[in-house]
Amino acid sequence: MKRFFAFVAIAAAFGFASCNPQKGPDEPEVKLFDVTVQLAVDGTPFAVEGITVDVADAAGTATYAPVTDASGKVALTLPVGSYTATATYKTSENGVKTLYSGSTSSILVIESASSYDFTLPLTKVESQQIIIKEVYATGCPAADGSAGNSDDAYVVIYNNSDVEADASQIVFGFCAPYNANGTNKYYTGDNLLYENENWIPAYNAIWWFTSNVTIAPYSQKVIAVFGAVDFTATNPNSVDLSNPEYYWMSNNEISQYSNKKYQVAEGIPATNYLTAVPFNTGNAWALSNSAPAFFIGKMEAATVKAMCEDADNYDRTLGDKPAFYVVKFPKANVVDAVDIWSEANVAKSQVRFSADINSGYIALTNKLGNTIYRNVDAEATKALPENEGKIVEGYADDPSGIDAEASIKAGAHIIYSDTNNSATDFHVRKVASIK
Amino acid sequence: MRFRIPAVLALMSLSASVMAQKADFKYVQDANPYLTSSNAAGLGRYNEPQVSLVELGFLKDNGGLVGIDGSDDDWKAELGTESYVRISDRIAFWGRLSYSYFKGKNMGGQMLMVPDFNPVNFIESSDTTLGFKSRETYSLAGGLAYSFNDRWSAGVKAEYSAGDMVKTKDPRYRNEMMDMDLSAGVMYSPTDLVSIGLSGIFRNRVEQLMAHIYGVTDKQYYAITDKGGFLGAKPELIEGDYNFVSESSFRPMANTFYGAALQFEIGRDVRLYNEFKYLVRSGYYGKKSSSSPVFFEFGGSVLEYNGDLIFKGSDKLRRIHLDASMQKIENNENSLRYTTQQGQNTVVEYLGQNKILSRTDLAANLKYDAYLGTSGIRPSFVYGVNASLFSRDQMTTLYPSYRKHSRTQIGAGAYGRKNFPVKSGMISLRAEASYLTGFGVAAEDGSFVPGASAKVVSFDTWMNRQFEYETAGRVGAGLELGYTFFFKKGMAAFVRVSDNFTRLLTEPQYLKSAQRNSLLIAVGLNF
Numbered sequence: 001m002k003r004f005f006a007f008v009a010i011a012a013a014f015g016f017a018s019c020n021p022q023k024g025p026d027e028p029e030v031k032l033f034d035v036t037v038q039l040a041v042d043g044t045p046f047a048v049e050g051i052t053v054d055v056a057d058a059a060g061t062a063t064y065a066p067v068t069d070a071s072g073k074v075a076l077t078l079p080v081g082s083y084t085a086t087a088t089y090k091t092s093e094n095g096v097k098t099l100y101s102g103s104t105s106s107i108l109v110i111e112s113a114s115s116y117d118f119t120l121p122l123t124k125v126e127s128q129q130i131i132i133k134e135v136y137a138t139g140c141p142a143a144d145g146s147a148g149n150s151d152d153a154y155v156v157i158y159n160n161s162d163v164e165a166d167a168s169q170i171v172f173g174f175c176a177p178y179n180a181n182g183t184n185k186y187y188t189g190d191n192l193l194y195e196n197e198n199w200i201p202a203y204n205a206i207w208w209f210t211s212n213v214t215i216a217p218y219s220q221k222v223i224a225v226f227g228a229v230d231f232t233a234t235n236p237n238s239v240d241l242s243n244p245e246y247y248w249m250s251n252n253e254i255s256q257y258s259n260k261k262y263q264v265a266e267g268i269p270a271t272n273y274l275t276a277v278p279f280n281t282g283n284a285w286a287l288s289n290s291a292p293a294f295f296i297g298k299m300e301a302a303t304v305k306a307m308c309e310d311a312d313n314y315d316r317t318l319g320d321k322p323a324f325y326v327v328k329f330p331k332a333n334v335v336d337a338v339d340i341w342s343e344a345n346v347a348k349s350q351v352r353f354s355a356d357i358n359s360g361y362i363a364l365t366n367k368l369g370n371t372i373y374r375n376v377d378a379e380a381t382k383a384l385p386e387n388e389g390k391i392v393e394g395y396a397d398d399p400s401g402i403d404a405e406a407s408i409k410a411g412a413h414i415i416y417s418d419t420n421n422s423a424t425d426f427h428v429r430k431v432a433s434i435k
Numbered sequence: 436m437r438f439r440i441p442a443v444l445a446l447m448s449l450s451a452s453v454m455a456q457k458a459d460f461k462y463v464q465d466a467n468p469y470l471t472s473s474n475a476a477g478l479g480r481y482n483e484p485q486v487s488l489v490e491l492g493f494l495k496d497n498g499g500l501v502g503i504d505g506s507d508d509d510w511k512a513e514l515g516t517e518s519y520v521r522i523s524d525r526i527a528f529w530g531r532l533s534y535s536y537f538k539g540k541n542m543g544g545q546m547l548m549v550p551d552f553n554p555v556n557f558i559e560s561s562d563t564t565l566g567f568k569s570r571e572t573y574s575l576a577g578g579l580a581y582s583f584n585d586r587w588s589a590g591v592k593a594e595y596s597a598g599d600m601v602k603t604k605d606p607r608y609r610n611e612m613m614d615m616d617l618s619a620g621v622m623y624s625p626t627d628l629v630s631i632g633l634s635g636i637f638r639n640r641v642e643q644l645m646a647h648i649y650g651v652t653d654k655q656y657y658a659i660t661d662k663g664g665f666l667g668a669k670p671e672l673i674e675g676d677y678n679f680v681s682e683s684s685f686r687p688m689a690n691t692f693y694g695a696a697l698q699f700e701i702g703r704d705v706r707l708y709n710e711f712k713y714l715v716r717s718g719y720y721g722k723k724s725s726s727s728p729v730f731f732e733f734g735g736s737v738l739e740y741n742g743d744l745i746f747k748g749s750d751k752l753r754r755i756h757l758d759a760s761m762q763k764i765e766n767n768e769n770s771l772r773y774t775t776q777q778g779q780n781t782v783v784e785y786l787g788q789n790k791i792l793s794r795t796d797l798a799a800n801l802k803y804d805a806y807l808g809t810s811g812i813r814p815s816f817v818y819g820v821n822a823s824l825f826s827r828d829q830m831t832t833l834y835p836s837y838r839k840h841s842r843t844q845i846g847a848g849a850y851g852r853k854n855f856p857v858k859s860g861m862i863s864l865r866a867e868a869s870y871l872t873g874f875g876v877a878a879e880d881g882s883f884v885p886g887a888s889a890k891v892v893s894f895d896t897w898m899n900r901q902f903e904y905e906t907a908g909r910v911g912a913g914l915e916l917g918y919t920f921f922f923k924k925g926m927a928a929f930v931r932v933s934d935n936f937t938r939l940l941t942e943p944q945y946l947k948s949a950q951r952n953s954l955l956i957a958v959g960l961n962f
Contacts, residue, residue, distance in 0.1 A: 028837070062834065079834045082772050
């Protein structure tokens, strides 16, 4: 009996010694650091109070929205991690509406760091008349369940103003490398080699219109990238690019682009064809079907042609073979850009445009029929008197809540957001807008 | 189903001894707690020449009363053999060998083989991709004790298990597991009545996981990473090599345990046996190299107690058994990024760690077994009662969000087995009943920073189903019928059939059904 009680006593002592209640919710167990982010323009602190700085962690678990103090600085407490800070500030300077925008992914809260003070550089953004409205390049599911493709890619440019736009000198290209998650030899550490240069590396070929093109106010032009046919005839999930008003990047006059897979509908006139001079290898333009860095520029056709044919204008950082040549496209001629990433490869992706051209990125999953579509500038759109009663809201994918396509069908004039930040200017639209 | 695996047959001699209880394997283990301790030096305290068991069993389970890593329709076959052998006055040996094959329908959810063992798990994001899973396990174990004299002895023990699991419907994944458990110990017995033992323990368990999509459609499959309490970030596409679950290479979930155990036994006819064990745990998930990341690193401790109070009479044996444990684990997620210097390969740069999980598990089991009529070939009547308790408290922090989870499970059971001697054999009839209930809070969510926008995701479909499985009250009953034939040379062949049925006390809200039935057929030899 004594041994039995000794046995129970040992067991009870063990039980009491083992109790260890959890800490309460007001005691976070993660190590936190005091972080500051200073807004700056051209290296000078941007001392404006009340600007919201969106800070998001790379792990995708939290966003913060602190507001700047009088010195243009925000302070917050963060655990270890990699963060992106974005800010947009609309003001009026000398009676002219002015926009400052910036984004940085260099908010690295490292455990062993000696300083947790960061700078978010802002750039004065000039509103462009012609902008990239949509990039549909990553394909859709096939009708019979077999693997789909992205032959039905198209891009849309848009006149974001109330006056007619001359798009005759608009050119189309993409920035190297093909995909955001590929090894990017233009990076050294965290910096792009051409960050402070006056060019960006255009890859493969640059396309231009072969006839005069004008875009009416608040209107668009659709350009088929590969084939300009009715793809819905064989795949209901795809799009119809056979509209006679659409344009087509034609391989017909490009001897190197011998890929005859890409056809054009008879109704599209030859005046709607674009052409290019390839400066790489390959039998067709190789716009990425998962993560392209697409841009439009403004340049006379003859100038583009000469630039692409001049080997002295090639940059060979990616390699010394024709397959790796890039053309140094002048930053001054870049009109608009969007950096598209693959959702599955975000962790290993890097931006391809320098901060003065575009900051941030927009990610999507390919082969789902999704498209990159520009967000609506709600304030500017609602301010147009002609839009009274025509704006359709309740569209959750656009931060503005405005369903642009439905509003356009109702007769509204849409002004899209243009802050030179792919993360805040675009969203992933589930369905191509021309469907 | 509890199978014993026989030792290496070449080392066993078929003794002609007619000692009855040595042929009842479970009775021998219950009467000699040193045989199942972590100290192999205790093997020498079993003085019979040999006791061995070979068993082949088939188990069929049906019913939706199962966790999210289980199947509502599965079967398992297992072949095993186990033996305790005294080779000489100084050397005693133990061996075990087994193989099992499991196949289940309608399985999906958890990707790791033993999800509850790990601080982080990977789960299919959808419950519409269920399919067949099959699992094989091979196990080989052995122990050796050497007595230097009447007082001092030493022993070593090694257990090695290897296994694999596959899912044969997209998203598919493969698991390969290796588990190595080593211990070495010494024992000092100053008198016949007292013994003190000390053993060192090392265990290494590695489970490798790789996913693959075989289908040629463009259907996308996603995996969710459960960082504790079914809380995590948004689902990740199963594609490529950059997410938690890789499609192109195996990623290891590695666990290492090292520690020591202290044994103390006193008495003869009334014996008190105690074992205290303490282990330090460490582990990680990910491939350790400059170009591939280690995503999680964790550590913890295990404190265990096993105790037996045994009353041995001329014709009976009574045993009170208590085992209790406390396991703590903390998991840290590495914050990392990929960087590429010009002209060099991409490498992983670590920014630091954030603690995301702290968990404490308490468990206790109290049993009473009575063996009556032990002077015959088999105990004429065996009965017992048991009670169990399990408690978990955990806190998951994905700053600024947090989730607290707690649950307690309480169980009780009773059984009785009557052996009826017949000509050259014995018929056994066993009945048992059980009860289990639980309570707790599946998820208590909050934020350390009021106003911060949280992007964490709660995987409620899986969470609710698993929590209901763990805590819903249920009763169970079982019947077993067996026949044993005694050969003249002390060998006995047996066959038994048993069926266990468990049912929830109320209709389930999330589980597929309220019941589960297990049918077991086993044949074997005791010698």
